[in-house]
Amino acid sequence: MGTVNKGADIENIIEVNDLHYRYKDDTHALKGISLSVPKGSRTALVGPNGAGKSTLLLHLNAINLPQQGSIKVAGIEVSPATEKEIRNKVGLVFQDPDDQVFAMTAWDDVAFGPLNMGLGRDEVKSRVEDALKLVGMWEFKDKAPHHLSFGQKKRVAIAGVVAMDPEVIILDEPTAYLDPGGQDVLMEILAGFYERGKTILLATHDMDLAAEWADRIIVIKSGRTLAEGGKELLVNKDIVSQANLRLPIVAQIFSRLPEFTPDTLPYTVDEAVKAIRKISQKG
Numbered sequence: 001m002g003t004v005n006k007g008a009d010i011e012n013i014i015e016v017n018d019l020h021y022r023y024k025d026d027t028h029a030l031k032g033i034s035l036s037v038p039k040g041s042r043t044a045l046v047g048p049n050g051a052g053k054s055t056l057l058l059h060l061n062a063i064n065l066p067q068q069g070s071i072k073v074a075g076i077e078v079s080p081a082t083e084k085e086i087r088n089k090v091g092l093v094f095q096d097p098d099d100q101v102f103a104m105t106a107w108d109d110v111a112f113g114p115l116n117m118g119l120g121r122d123e124v125k126s127r128v129e130d131a132l133k134l135v136g137m138w139e140f141k142d143k144a145p146h147h148l149s150f151g152q153k154k155r156v157a158i159a160g161v162v163a164m165d166p167e168v169i170i171l172d173e174p175t176a177y178l179d180p181g182g183q184d185v186l187m188e189i190l191a192g193f194y195e196r197g198k199t200i201l202l203a204t205h206d207m208d209l210a211a212e213w214a215d216r217i218i219v220i221k222s223g224r225t226l227a228e229g230g231k232e233l234l235v236n237k238d239i240v241s242q243a244n245l246r247l248p249i250v251a252q253i254f255s256r257l258p259e260f261t262p263d264t265l266p267y268t269v270d271e272a273v274k275a276i277r278k279i280s281q282k283g
């Protein structure tokens, strides 16, 4: 895995090298994990419960600091000295919004990050308004977060990261607790980020989401990387079963048809439609 230097032409915006992390109770959550995230990619991080996904993501935003091994984000080594710089570059939406949303009102909560970045009052105001409107929470702007539903808090947490407009946006199980409309809004927000050249890393158990959305897959298990590569990993039965995952639903259906081999298996809805058209044209 190549190293990157500040100011150099950075191909991998995130480089994790032989990272170890032990919690205070001695749980060895990361056991020499190495991986990379290409700049501008939509990367899905998948793996079973307890694989170390959240522990890893907390490192990428300098909330956890490396105990052994190293992490570079945009060429900057994650360390106590670079915490603030890293947090301005990387926005993290936590798995549990109760760990993230804590201000007196939804508005204050979303304003927290942009204010910490040192932005001017008018800029903060406009970013907060745009972000709350984007996630459909503007009418709740004056409400105390603890009076919001879980899904609403998640939307506020997402707005907080959107308002910071980071170079890298990381989301830990973002669709959990969002209703289908909320999931669609999130996907639109992520599409907007992607179009503007941002890098998105998303941890999920949802193989359909990974199949539809990602262009790169990282599979982790027991604190180590099991596989890194393209979306074909999602239909690699060996890796999928080792990681306690499941084939995307489209792939499950088509794998029952003799016409398809693992190499030709569709795994997105669009691919499925094309495959059905092809079969019906032949028939």
Ligand SMILES: Nc1ncnc2c1ncn2[C@@H]1O[C@H](COP(=O)(O)OP(=O)(O)OP(=O)(O)O)[C@@H](O)[C@H]1O
Residues within 6 Å of the ligand: 023, 024, 025, 027, 028, 029, 047, 048, 049, 050, 051, 052, 053, 054, 055, 056
């Ligand atoms: N604060 C903590 N103290 C001690 N052990 C922890 C702590 N947080 C997580 N762990 C342990 O670290 C390991 C990795 O947990 P982590 O939450 O990173 O996994 P995950 O892949 O995000 O799982 P999930 O898919 O269930 O969200 C697990 O064995 C977990 O029990």
